[in-house]
Amino acid sequence: MYGQGQAKVAILVVLIIVAGVGGYFAGSSSAPPRTVTQTVTQTAGAPGTTLTVTQTVTRTTVQTVTQTVTTTAAPTQQVIKWRMPTHAPPADPLTKTAQHFAELVKNASNGRLVIEVYSSGELFPVGQTLDMVSRGAVEIAVTYIAYWVAEDPVFALFSSRPGPLSKPDEVVYYFNSVRDILSKRLETRGVQLIGMLNINPPETVMSSKKPLTSLSDFRGFVIRSIGLSGEFYAALGARPMTMPGPELYQALQLGTIDGAEWGGWLDNYFLGLHEVVKYILEPVAGCSIHADAHVDGIVIVNPSAWRSLPEDLRQVVLTSLKGAFADSIMIDYYANMLAKQEFVKRGITINPIPREDCAKVKEIGISLIVSQAKKSADAVEYAKRLIKVYNDLGYSDWASDLEKALKSGGLI
Numbered sequence: 011m012y013g014q015g016q017a018k019v020a021i022l023v024v025l026i027i028v029a030g031v032g033g034y035f036a037g038s039s040s041a042p043p044r045t046v047t048q049t050v051t052q053t054a055g056a057p058g059t060t061l062t063v064t065q066t067v068t069r070t071t072v073q074t075v076t077q078t079v080t081t082t083a084a085p086t087q088q089v090i091k092w093r094m095p096t097h098a099p100p101a102d103p104l105t106k107t108a109q110h111f112a113e114l115v116k117n118a119s120n121g122r123l124v125i126e127v128y129s130s131g132e133l134f135p136v137g138q139t140l141d142m143v144s145r146g147a148v149e150i151a152v153t154y155i156a157y158w159v160a161e162d163p164v165f166a167l168f169s170s171r172p173g174p175l176s177k178p179d180e181v182v183y184y185f186n187s188v189r190d191i192l193s194k195r196l197e198t199r200g201v202q203l204i205g206m207l208n209i210n211p212p213e214t215v216m217s218s219k220k221p222l223t224s225l226s227d228f229r230g231f232v233i234r235s236i237g238l239s240g241e242f243y244a245a246l247g248a249r250p251m252t253m254p255g256p257e258l259y260q261a262l263q264l265g266t267i268d269g270a271e272w273g274g275w276l277d278n279y280f281l282g283l284h285e286v287v288k289y290i291l292e293p294v295a296g297c298s299i300h301a302d303a304h305v306d307g308i309v310i311v312n313p314s315a316w317r318s319l320p321e322d323l324r325q326v327v328l329t330s331l332k333g334a335f336a337d338s339i340m341i342d343y344y345a346n347m348l349a350k351q352e353f354v355k356r357g358i359t360i361n362p363i364p365r366e367d368c369a370k371v372k373e374i375g376i377s378l379i380v381s382q383a384k385k386s387a388d389a390v391e392y393a394k395r396l397i398k399v400y401n402d403l404g405y406s407d408w409a410s411d412l413e414k415a416l417k418s419g420g421l422i
Contacts, residue, residue: 111334144200156237163389170301171238172375208307218269234270279349297368
């Protein structure tokens with residue numbers, strides 16, 4: 011396309027100078043016919059470009075000949091198209107953020123890279139995402155690593171689990187502290203981590219049809235959960251089951267489940283859960299219900315597809331990813347407050363988790379970390395990084411108890 015990477019076109023200009031043209035060669039009306047051939051290199055422009063060619067002729071003068079030629083435009087640069095599935099429903103904030111990211115990429119690349127976004131299950135089941143990206147069936151994906159907790163203890167530790175983190179900046183620090191370990195484990199699955207697109211907000215809530223006032227209310231509770239969060243609820247006597255987000259509304263409506271964990275207020279609102287639940291149990295600062303603030307949208311790519319992108323487009327993707335992530339933090343913060351008001355307007359009972367239950371949350375949370383750390387050297391290193399993260403962020407009680415538990419288990 012014009013204006014970007016203009017190609018140079020060699021134009022062969024053949025000027026036939028015919029003897030007898032008055033004044034062509036000063037002082038000689040009988041000069042023999044002469045053919046002058048000149049190659050002109052010009053940057054391709056619009057058809058009908060006027061070229062001024064100066065040719066020095068052996069005799070007594072220099073003749074300037076203006077020749078109009080039709081140039082052939084450089085071929086339009088190929089548009090690269092990628093497909094990007096997500097693990098969220100169409101109306102979910104994460105899917106909207108993915109679409110925003112794709113728009114940023116398109117604009118920043120001047121349309122050279124177009125990423126088509128697909129919501130959960132449109133292309134294939136969410137559980138096949140790692141395999142599909144590895145095989146190159148899709149080039150890029152936003153996914154939640156908790157779907158593969160049974161396959162790698164590092165994936166389990168990176169997914170939702172009890173913890174003290176509650177602020178976006180804490181999650182960013184945490185992500186950067188363990189990113190190399192997560193990248194290493196993802197590489198064994200044939201995919202490459204390039205960043206994060208979304209984090210679960212501080213207000214990770216539990217939506218329920220039954221009254222919830224404390225952790226003791228979960229005994230016998232049938233709950234939608236995933237990853238180590240499910241093990242957390244099992245330790246409380248609940249019966250966790252995995253279920254895709256789009257199915258939660260009907261499952262709660264029909265009584266298939268008693269409650270569901272699906273992110274924060276905004277996530278629950280877009281699923282319509284405010285229409286079918288009556289109670290909410292919410293966290294308090296430094297004490298989660300089933301999961302502290304965490305990354306629930308990592309971005310992975312097929313390594314070959316990534317390497318095949320020109321360097322400038324790779325930078326466009328990375329820069330756009332950072333921009334979309336920053337925008338999501340700001341938008342989700344205010345949108346979550348507005349979404350919570352919709353639950354309040356519905357008359358839904360909202361209870362904070364009792365402070366006296368926080369010790370139980372920490373006890374179970376640390377036991378889950380230790381159980382995963384026992385499974386691999388990378389998981390041990392991950393747990394050690396968590397000690398530093400907790401200390402650095404001011405959660406010294408979590409750091410101290412985790413360190414003691416790892417030492418007691420002979421892991422450090």
